Every structure is written in structure tokens, then in C-alpha cells.
Amino acid sequence: MTGSEGAPALQLRGVSAGYRGRWVVRDVDVTVPCGAWVAVIGPNGAGKSTLLKAAAGLVDHTGEVLLAGRPLGAMGRAARARAVGYAPQTPELPEGITVTDYVLFGRTPHLGPLARESRADLEIVADALARLDLADLAHRPLRTLSGGERQRAVLARALAQRADLLLLDEPTTGLDIGHAQALLDLVDELRRADGTTVVSTLHDLTLAAQYADELVLVDRGAVVAAGPPVEVLTADLLAARYSARVTILTTPDGTPVVAPVR
Amino acid sequence: MTTSTQTPAGPTGARPLPRATRLAARHVALTVLLLAAAVALSVLLGAIDLGWRRVLAEVVAQLTGGTSPLSEREAAILWQLRVPRVVLAALVGAALAGSGAAYQGVFRNPLADPYLLGAAAGAGLAATLVMVAAPGAGHGALGPVPLAAFVGAVGGVALSWALGRSAGNGTATLVLAGVAVSAFLTAVQTFVQQLRSETLREVYTWMLGGLGTTGWDEVLVVLPYLAVAAVVLCLSGRLLDLLGLGDEEAGALGVRPAVVRVVVLAAASLATAAAVAVSGLIGFVGIVVPHLVRLTTAASYRVVLPLSLLGGAGFLVLADTVARTVLAPAELPVGVVTAFAGAPFFALVLRRARGRAR
Numbered sequence: 073m074t075g076s077e078g079a080p081a082l083q084l085r086g087v088s089a090g091y092r093g094r095w096v097v098r099d100v101d102v103t104v105p106c107g108a109w110v111a112v113i114g115p116n117g118a119g120k121s122t123l124l125k126a127a128a129g130l131v132d133h134t135g136e137v138l139l140a141g142r143p144l145g146a147m148g149r150a151a152r153a154r155a156v157g158y159a160p161q162t163p164e165l166p167e168g169i170t171v172t173d174y175v176l177f178g179r180t181p182h183l184g185p186l187a188r189e190s191r192a193d194l195e196i197v198a199d200a201l202a203r204l205d206l207a208d209l210a211h212r213p214l215r216t217l218s219g220g221e222r223q224r225a226v227l228a229r230a231l232a233q234r235a236d237l238l239l240l241d242e243p244t245t246g247l248d249i250g251h252a253q254a255l256l257d258l259v260d261e262l263r264r265a266d267g268t269t270v271v272s273t274l275h276d277l278t279l280a281a282q283y284a285d286e287l288v289l290v291d292r293g294a295v296v297a298a299g300p301p302v303e304v305l306t307a308d309l310l311a312a313r314y315s316a317r318v319t320i321l322t323t324p325d326g327t328p329v330v331a332p333v334r
Numbered sequence: 335m336t337t338s339t340q341t342p343a344g345p346t347g348a349r350p351l352p353r354a355t356r357l358a359a360r361h362v363a364l365t366v367l368l369l370a371a372a373v374a375l376s377v378l379l380g381a382i383d384l385g386w387r388r389v390l391a392e393v394v395a396q397l398t399g400g401t402s403p404l405s406e407r408e409a410a411i412l413w414q415l416r417v418p419r420v421v422l423a424a425l426v427g428a429a430l431a432g433s434g435a436a437y438q439g440v441f442r443n444p445l446a447d448p449y450l451l452g453a454a455a456g457a458g459l460a461a462t463l464v465m466v467a468a469p470g471a472g473h474g475a476l477g478p479v480p481l482a483a484f485v486g487a488v489g490g491v492a493l494s495w496a497l498g499r500s501a502g503n504g505t506a507t508l509v510l511a512g513v514a515v516s517a518f519l520t521a522v523q524t525f526v527q528q529l530r531s532e533t534l535r536e537v538y539t540w541m542l543g544g545l546g547t548t549g550w551d552e553v554l555v556v557l558p559y560l561a562v563a564a565v566v567l568c569l570s571g572r573l574l575d576l577l578g579l580g581d582e583e584a585g586a587l588g589v590r591p592a593v594v595r596v597v598v599l600a601a602a603s604l605a606t607a608a609a610v611a612v613s614g615l616i617g618f619v620g621i622v623v624p625h626l627v628r629l630t631t632a633a634s635y636r637v638v639l640p641l642s643l644l645g646g647a648g649f650l651v652l653a654d655t656v657a658r659t660v661l662a663p664a665e666l667p668v669g670v671v672t673a674f675a676g677a678p679f680f681a682l683v684l685r686r687a688r689g690r691a692r
Contacts, residue, residue, distance in 0.1 A: 125582075128586055130582055130585060130586060149588045149589075149590065150588035152588065153586060153588030154588075156586075158583075160582065160583060160586075163579075163583065164578065164579050164580040164583060166578030166579060166633075167578075167633060168628070168632065169355075169575065169578065169633060169634065170355060172352040172353060172354055172355075173354055173355050175352075176354050177579065177587060178587070180587040180588055180589060181587055185573065185589075186569045188572075191351070194351045194352060194354065195351065197351075198350075198351050198352055201352060210353075211352070211353065233587075
């Protein structure tokens with residue numbers, strides 16, 4: 073393991089990110105403990121995806137991004153890709169590529185630029201396919217998969233990357249509630265089994281409250297609230313930030329449910 | 335019954351491994367066989383019938399140091415006319431088809447061809463300038479016309495690259511720059527050509543492309559560039575597949591998409607420039623061959639690039655055989671044959687593949 077003992081999986085200190093001279097996210101502080109699931113929420117255009125990309129080193133940024141205590145800027149590209157798995161909101165699905173080939177892409181940071189995958193890489197791919205119930209689809213072209221199966225393939229690719237930190241940008245995009253729950257259950261299982269840290273953006277506030285340990289509410293490029301779901305999901309805060317009329321219900325186990333009212 | 339020798343499977347134990355798309359030995363073998371058949375046919379066909387037994391005996395004699403059944407003149411026809419031409423056709427075909435596949439990978443566009451960035455227009459303008467300035471100047475491999483064509487092709491691509499870079503970062507910008515540069519250079523070329531109409535025929539003949547040789551010089555011009563390009567392309571298959579994810583995702587996997595693009599485009603463009611220098615403009619090979627490979631095998635560039643190199647060689651050898659035999663003793667421009675024979679065949683394969691996919 074790299075980094076200093078006991079350091080949080082991800083730390084953003086005074087981070088501004090986006091495009092040089094036109095930051096989308098400004099002066100943000102976020103700390104994600106090891107093994108936690110943190111959901112980034114906020115209205116459209118708040119800078120949720122940019123925040124995630126800053127953590128993956130995919131956009132310009134100033135300030136400090138620390139991965140397990142190591143500054144992101146000091147890591148090479150491959151080292152960074154071994155530490156952080158990133159699944160974008162709308163992944164590109166190359167034509168004609170099979171599910172196996174796609175999941176194998178996740179092994180890229182572990183291979184030299186011109187190397188071929190080894191048997192060990194294929195075993196890791198087989199493991200990822202099996203855990204996401206894709207083994208039967210392994211040789212199908214990626215584009216012939218249904219929406220739910222595609223999201224699972226994207227997750228399998230991130231899993232094959234064997235990174236300690238997983239950044240998922242809207243992993244439930246385009247999924248109905250059943251498929252969304254199934255996918256989030258899978259992420260939860262995986263992170264509990266492997267001790268992986270998860271940071272995801274989520275549109276659905278109720279699902280976010282049910283799956284994440286902590287929520288980070290972003291609005292206009294700044295963190296406006298952070299903490300356990302019960303503290304962040306208040307009717308006043310959501311009314312102010314989303315311009316939404318909602319009431320907060322509570323399930324018997326104390327999880328908040330965000331219900332729109334008319 | 336406890337005869338099974340299988341040990342209890344761990345999490346990854348006895349599970350059959352998934353198959354990654356890789357170059358299959360049978361596909362290579364089949365393509366090499368096609369190439370060999372095309373070469374044999376092309377060497378045997380010509381204005382003078384040498385007879386396949388005697389050619390075979392001659393090859394054996396050359397290998398073992400025995401006595402040749404061919405007369406000195408016949409041996410010269412074989413080794414100084416036919417074989418170099420066949421080898422040149424193979425090299426040019428490999429260069430164009432391999433470069434076409436590489437361009438398609440870099441631009442993530444199935445219609446990209448090796449002339450996309452101005453290689454053809456640059457070569458055309460430079461060659462025309464030389465032919466107009468010095469009518470009857472040497473077309474030999476090391477003569478001024480091929481040299482100008484090579485420099486023009488490299489210059490055209492470099493110009494497109496510089497223009498594309500100055501306007502933005504995306505591959506779409508680069509394609510547009512290529513279109514602009516090609517249009518401009520072609521306009522200048524046409525102007526110069528019309529200015530000196532007495533060289534029209536010479537210019538036109540060069541433009542249509544041909545594989546007439548003056549011995550082995552042309553082969554030696556193309557070979558080093560193609561060798562380097564072939565190695566680079568065969569090693570870049572996995573990286574080109576990764577470009578299909580888009581720059582952001584490829585970057586998140588630790589790849590530098592911009593570096594991959596520069597290296598692959600440079601290798602492919604140099605091979606194209608060398609091919610254009612010795613054979614003029616031969617269309618269609620760079621698009622049709624990679625697609626034939628894709629439709630019959632796999633979409634992964636790990637498969638498409640090596641098989642396009644081999645398949646392009648076989649395709650152009652066959653096309654050139656047709657070009658110099660159907661109207662013998664006259665010759666058809668080989669570009670006419672590649673399009674005339676290639677297009678319907680391609681349409682056929684396309685229809686069948688689409689039918690299968692349904």
C-alpha cells in the first residue's frame with residue numbers, strides 16, 4: 073500500500089477545478105475516510121462531476137488533492153490510474169468491442185504501454201465478470217447489452233482496475249429503480265468485501281441517503297453542507313439550494329426520504 | 335463417483351478464462367496464403383509466358399546454386415521486371431491499407447483514409463511542379479518526381495497538423511485542417527497543371543498511380559519506412575483500441591492519447607508518403623482492406639492492423655496483376671482496378687456482414 077498510514081482515502085484541500093481561469097469548483101475542502109461511501113449531491117451544473125474529475129486528475133486544478141496522503145500531482149499517470157478507478161456518467165462504448173475486451177481495458181494501468189495482458193490479468197477479468205454476473209455475456213459485443221448490463225460492464229472495468237478508490241459519476245443514469253437499486257447494492261457489496269472507498273455523484277437524494285455514509289452538497293461550485301444524510305437532507309437546505317418544494321419523511325430505521333410536494 | 339481430478343475452485347480457480355480478442359493464427363495463416371497465391375499468380379502472368387515449371391526450377395536453382403532453365407533474357411524479365419514489381423505492389427498495398435487502418439483508429443472514423451491529412455494533395459502538387467518545371471524529368475525511384483512527391487506528402491500532413499494544432503486540440507479540428515489543406519493544395523496543383531497543358535498527360539498518368547518499376551530501387555525506397563511503420567502499428571493495436579474510449583477515459587486509465595496519436599500518425603504518414611512517392615495515388619486500398627478485415631474477423635486494432643498490412647499487400651498484388659494483363663500490352667492504371675474490383679466486392683461483404691448481424 074502506498075501513502076501514509078491512517079491517511080484518508082481522498083482529501084481535497086482548497087481545491088479549485090475545471091478550466092484554468094474559469095473554475096467550475098472553487099476552494100473546496102472534502103475528506104473521504106478509507107472504506108467510506110461518500111455521495112456528492114447538488115443541483116444541475118453545481119460542479120459535481122468536475123469535483124469527481126478533479127479527484128481523478130482529469131481536469132486542471134489548484135490546491136491539494138491527496139490520495140491516501142500522497143499528492144496527486146506527484147504521481148505518474150499509470151500510478152494514479154492504479155490508485156483511482158473512474159467511471160464517467162456516459163461512458164463511450166467502442167463499436168465491435170466485446171465485454172471481455174472492455175473489462176480488460178481496466179488492466180491498462182497495470183500493463184506496460186506495449187505489453188500484452190497475462191494470464192493473471194485475464195483471471196482478474198474473469199473474477200470481475202463473475203462478480204457482476206456478466207460471465208455469460210463475456211463475448212457479446214458491448215453495444216448489444218441492455219442499459220443495466222452496460223452499467224455493470226462499466227463497473228466491472230473499474231473493478232478490474234483494482235484501485236482502492238472508486239469514483240462513480242451518476243452510476244444509475246438511465247436505470248429504472250429496480251436496476252438502480254441492484255447496481256448500488258453491488259457497489260455496496262464490493263466495497264464491503266474489498267474495503268474499497270467509493271465517491272459517487274447521485275441524482276436521487278433518497279438513494280444517496282440509503283447507500284452513502286456521508287453526503288456532500290455542492291452548489292455553484294462550493295460545498296454548502298457535508299455530513300451524515302440526516303443532517304444534510306433538510307427541507308430548508310434543499311429548498312434553498314435546489315429551489316425545490318420537498319418534505320423529508322423518515323423510514324422506520326431513520327433514513328431520510330425526500331418526497332416532492334406540489 | 336469421485337473420479338474428478340479437479341480441485342475445489344477458489345474464487346478464480348477452475349473458472350474458464352474469458353477470451354480477449356487477439357490475432358488468431360488461422361487468420362494470419364489464411365491471409366499469408368492469399369498473399370502467397372497472389373504473388374505466385376502475378377509472377378507467372380505477363381506478356382511472355384515463362385511457364386510455371388521453369389519459373390519454379392529457376393527459383394530452386396537460385397536457392398541451391400544449380401543451373402537455371404531460363405535464358406538470360408528470361409531470367410532478367412523474371413528478376414528485374416516481374417518480381418520487383420510484385421514486391422513493390424505488396425509493399426505499397428501494405429503501406430496504404432495499414433496506414434488506412436491506423437488513420438481510422440486515430441480519428442475513430444471508418445471513412446478516414448491515409449490521404450485524409452493532405453498526403454495526396456501535397457504529393458500531387460509537388461510532383462506536378464517538378465513535371466512542369468522540368469518536363470521529362472526522371473520518374474525513377476531516386477529521381478526528382480518521387481522525391482518531390484515524398485516531400486510534398488510529408489509537407490501536406492505537417493501543414494494540416496500545424497493548422498489543426500493552432501486551431502484546437504480535437505481530432506475533428508485536425509480532420510477539418512486536413513480538408514482545408516487538401517483543397518488548397520489541390521487548387522494550386524490544378525492551376526499549375528492547366529497553366530502548362532502540354533504536361534497534362536504526364537501529370538494525369540502519375541496521378542492515377544501505377545507500379546511500373548525500374549528494377550529494385552523503388553522497393554528499397556519504400557521498404558525502410560514500411561518496416562518502421564509496420565512495427566509501430568503492430569505494437570499500437572491495444573492503445574488504439576483504448577482511444578475508442580475517448581480521451582478522458584483513456585487518460586483515466588493512464589494512457590496519453592495525444593502521444594499515441596502523434597506516434598501512430600507519424601508512422602502511418604511516412605509509410606504513405608513513401609508509397610505515394612513510388613506509385614502515385616492509388617485510392618480505395620486504405621479504406622476497403624481494413625473494412626474487409628473488420629467485417630470478416632474482429633473490430634479490435636490488435637487484429638485489424640496486422641491483417642490489413644498483410645491483406646493490403648495481397649489485394650494490391652492482385653489488382654496490379656489485373657491492371658497489367660487485361661488490356662495487354664497496354665496497362666490500366668492500378669487505381670482504376672482497385673476501385674472497379676474492390677467496390678462491388680466490398681459491397682457484397684458489407685451486405686453479408688449486415689445480414690449476419692441482424
